[in-house]
Amino acid sequence: MNNLPGKTVERLSAYRRVLLNCLTKGxxxxxxxxxxxxxxxxxxxxxxxxxxxxxxxxHKNGYNVKELVTRIGEVLDxxxxxxxxxxxxxxxxxxxxxxxxxxxxxxxxxxxxxINPKKIGAKVKGVRCFHFSHLKTIIRNKKITIAILTVPPDxxxxxxxxxxxxxxxxxxxxxxxxxxxxxxVYLEEYDMITSVEKVAFFVKKNNKAE
Amino acid sequence: MNNLPGKTVERLSAYRRVLLNCLTKGxxxxxxxxxxxxxxxxxxxxxxxxxxxxxxxxHKNGYNVKELVTRIGEVLDxxxxxxxxxxxxxxxxxxxxxxxxxxxxxxxxxxxxxINPKKIGAKVKGVRCFHFSHLKTIIRNKKITIAILTVPPDxxxxxxxxxxxxxxxxxxxxxxxxxxxxxxVYLEEYDMITSVEKVAFFVKKNNKAE
DNA sequence: AAGTGTGAACCTCTTCACAGCA
DNA sequence: TGCTGTGAAGAGGTTCACACTT
Numbered sequence: 001m002n003n004l005p006g007k008t009v010e011r012l013s014a015y016r017r018v019l020l021n022c023l024t025k026g027x028x029x030x031x032x033x034x035x036x037x038x039x040x041x042x043x044x045x046x047x048x049x050x051x052x053x054x055x056x057x058x059h060k061n062g063y064n065v066k067e068l069v070t071r072i073g074e075v076l077d078x079x080x081x082x083x084x085x086x087x088x089x090x091x092x093x094x095x096x097x098x099x100x101x102x103x104x105x106x107x108x109x110x111x112x113x114x115i116n117p118k119k120i121g122a123k124v125k126g127v128r129c130f131h132f133s134h135l136k137t138i139i140r141n142k143k144i145t146i147a148i149l150t151v152p153p154d155x156x157x158x159x160x161x162x163x164x165x166x167x168x169x170x171x172x173x174x175x176x177x178x179x180x181x182x183x184x185v186y187l188e189e190y191d192m193i194t195s196v197e198k199v200a201f202f203v204k205k206n207n208k209a210e
Numbered sequence: 211m212n213n214l215p216g217k218t219v220e221r222l223s224a225y226r227r228v229l230l231n232c233l234t235k236g237x238x239x240x241x242x243x244x245x246x247x248x249x250x251x252x253x254x255x256x257x258x259x260x261x262x263x264x265x266x267x268x269h270k271n272g273y274n275v276k277e278l279v280t281r282i283g284e285v286l287d288x289x290x291x292x293x294x295x296x297x298x299x300x301x302x303x304x305x306x307x308x309x310x311x312x313x314x315x316x317x318x319x320x321x322x323x324x325i326n327p328k329k330i331g332a333k334v335k336g337v338r339c340f341h342f343s344h345l346k347t348i349i350r351n352k353k354i355t356i357a358i359l360t361v362p363p364d365x366x367x368x369x370x371x372x373x374x375x376x377x378x379x380x381x382x383x384x385x386x387x388x389x390x391x392x393x394x395v396y397l398e399e400y401d402m403i404t405s406v407e408k409v410a411f412f413v414k415k416n417n418k419a420e
Numbered sequence: 421a422a423g424t425g426t427g428a429a430c431c432t433c434t435t436c437a438c439a440g441c442a
Numbered sequence: 443t444g445c446t447g448t449g450a451a452g453a454g455g456t457t458c459a460c461a462c463t464t
Contacts, residue, residue: 200286
């Protein structure tokens with residue numbers, strides 16, 4: 001139950017949110033094709049993913065929603081939860097902080113960091129901004145394992161090194177700079193400019209095919 | 211030169227930025243393995259991508275940087291450029307607007323939209339925020355083809371329909387809600403919560419393997 | 421009859437291994 | 443010799459087709 005494909009992990013995260021939404025609506029069972037429809041994917045895909053986490057559906061009613069949510073939680077979450085820091089408190093850092101606050105989940109944003117004196121002490125949804133100089137101490141003291149990087153590109157590599165030194169185990173890089181981390185640290189990169197250029201490319205392509 | 215793999219398109223976008231950076235440093239040729247190093251990928255990957263766009267390197271000097279940048283531009287960009295709207299002018303919308311402003315590129319953010327009266331008329335880097343009620347007219351008049359969606363989840367599907375009606379040809383969805391669009395409209399989805407949960411999963415996994 | 425579970429085929433993307441060129 | 447270009451193998455991910463269950 002541990003060696004899941006990355007794409008399955010991504011979908012499990014999405015399934016869970018959709019399923020939680022179903023629960024609040026009082027729905028207690030769901031067919032693979034109905035879950036698929038909510039995500040605009042195929043029913044086989046759903047069944048394959050569910051199979052990989054060892055869950056099993058009932059043949060007349062589909063999957064028990066509560067059971068499936070629990071199982072996804074067992075797979076995705078750590079028992080004790082994990083702590084997250086947002087590094088760089090510009091618009092993007094604030095946006096992400098806002099996304100996570102308030103959701104009772106196993107992931108908690110505990111701190112954000114910036115270098116701009118005007119931002120120190122500021123809060124978004126209860127998450128406070130600290131100065132970079134406290135990065136290492138706070139990350140160690142609060143046992144933060146995950147960092148979300150939204151700093152300006154020129155300082156990204158150096159900040160990354162500091163995060164690794166501080167003991168961070170996973171980095172989500174929103175910077176437009178490719179990063180390199182030692183093995184043992186998980187790195188996930190997302191580049192918005194690339195995404196928009198990708199959309200532009202396929203729009204152009206569709207347009208030509210008209 | 212048109213039917214490129216999605217992943218290659220993504221990397222081309224990244225290559226271009228790295229190469230432009232090389233140019234400003236006065237570097238006029240680059241080996242595949244040097245470009246690879248800058249992106250933390252393999253040289254074969256670079257050569258394969260370059261091959262797919264029909265460029266060819268010199269055997270003693272590697273690739274001509276200027277030539278390669280031009281070729282990537284021919285592949286990725288439309289001649290006339292494309293116009294972009296940011297829909298939803300919260301922190302995320304502002305962050306993205308800021309990312310694009312100032313870069314002289316073939317992609318121009320021309321407008322942003324929100325429903326909050328306090329935001330109407332506000333600007334980020336010269337991009338003005340308009341009320342949703344003007345969505346269709348402005349998109350049509352300005353010939354905007356790409357929308358970046360950063361609205362709250364509950365209104366995302368409805369806003370999407372309106373964008374499609376207005377003639378948008380590509381949507382980049384930052385909402386946490388899966389969307390569905392008619393064929394002919396290109397949809398790219400990015401879910402931050404999923405990304406963070408994915409990082410958390412692999413951190414947990416690495417930790418267990420210790 | 422209408423679902424789930426899954427081997428096998430298929431497609432996409434990456435890497436290997438090496439021919440060919442300056 | 444040290445690079446590029448590329449067929450072929452491999453890895454990762456999705457879909458087909460169908461056996462199985464109630």
